[in-house]
Amino acid sequence: MSKADGTPQRLFSRGSFLESSRTAEILRAEATGGLLLIIAAAVALVWANSPWRDAYFDLRNTVVGFTPFDLHLDLSLGAWAADGLLAIFFFVAGLELKREFVAGDLRDPRRAALPVIAAVGGMAVPAVIFVLWNLGTDDLVGWAIPTATDIAFAVAILAVISTHLPSGLRTFLLTLAVVDDLLAITVIALFYTDHLDVPYLLLSLVPIAAFGFLAQRGVHRGWLLIPLAVVAWALVHESGVHATVAGVALAFTVPVRTSVSDSDRGLAEHLEHLIRPISAGFAVPVFAFFAAGVYVGGLDGLRAALTDQIALGIMCGLVLGKTIGIAGSTWLLSTFTRADLDEELSWVDVIGMSLLAGIGFTVSLLIGELAFGYGTREDDVAKVGVLVGSVCAGLLATIVLRARNRVYRRICELEQVDSDADGVPDVYQRGDDSP
Structure with missing residues (x-):
């Protein structure tokens, strides 16, 4: 894997200044939501483990809702959060994914290769580990x-x-998560659809097409787009496909650019700036509130849950599987191609980022509910596994990344030097740092 001039491609190198600035802005918004x-x-x-x-x-x-035209929209608040609010989350993820591949650094296949391969490895290895833990049981559905x-x-x-993560690692983390979201919604659509009502699914294409028709013409009036989005969501929900798929489908119809110029902001970026705060600040926290509440049953109950094969498979998958999958696929890419690790970084940084990616909270909880059924014993055990595994991955990532914070601080200071005062730091104007 090399650049057009034959020089080796640098893994985790910083991208363009525009992309690095935009990534930093997105991560600041996500930090508040997180x-x-x-x-x-x-x-x-x-609360779930209190006397109340x-x-x-x-x-x-x-249960809140109604059943217009025989649509089953009388759902519990927990189901509304999982099916409805997370559709907003996946809409934003779809906008981000499309923008990355159309106008971002990922339009360059060489830069796209690392996060895509790492995301695939980071999903495959945890799945294998879960399956190995649960062979011979009926719980493989939670893979x-x-x-x-x-x-x-x-x-x-x-x-x-408070770690000073360099722009190359920040961009990798965000891009990895975006690709991961696309793969997750694909898995949900293909493997966690209990029944498929084809007429409703085909009918949902009508409001999605109308939404796309208006979006392609630059229409961003909420009173036109929101009703179409709600109808599309309701029809996808009724079809048996998980309703969050509607969010991604709608996002993919939104144009990224207003013209051929890369610098023009299209409707996708406008909607992303508008809806991301709603997703990060309301939709995801509310889902977390309804999804994370599991009655453990004291120390004995916690001990029993943590020794269950489901929980062990999830914890090992998040902590070990993500690390092996992401760091291992990166090492393979470096070993068998001409791609080299960026000279400012080391393999410790790759391991730290891989551990950080083992935090699988939101979508993991959603898949657990889809796999085992809402509120079942298996679902509760899976939630314990997700919570403990995510916390362990976060703690280990904290230890590794904090140990490297002095190096990160030096790189970040370098990325802010602007000797000619033209508004673009010097490191982004060097030929070897360009994508």
């Missing part, structure tokens, strides 16, 4: 639970430990 997510999950976990836990479960199971990465939770950890 802190809210952690708070919401902690409140839910404490019945009130929490009654709230989560409260996809430890395959997801929660970018908001991961960035919140970075914000808490």
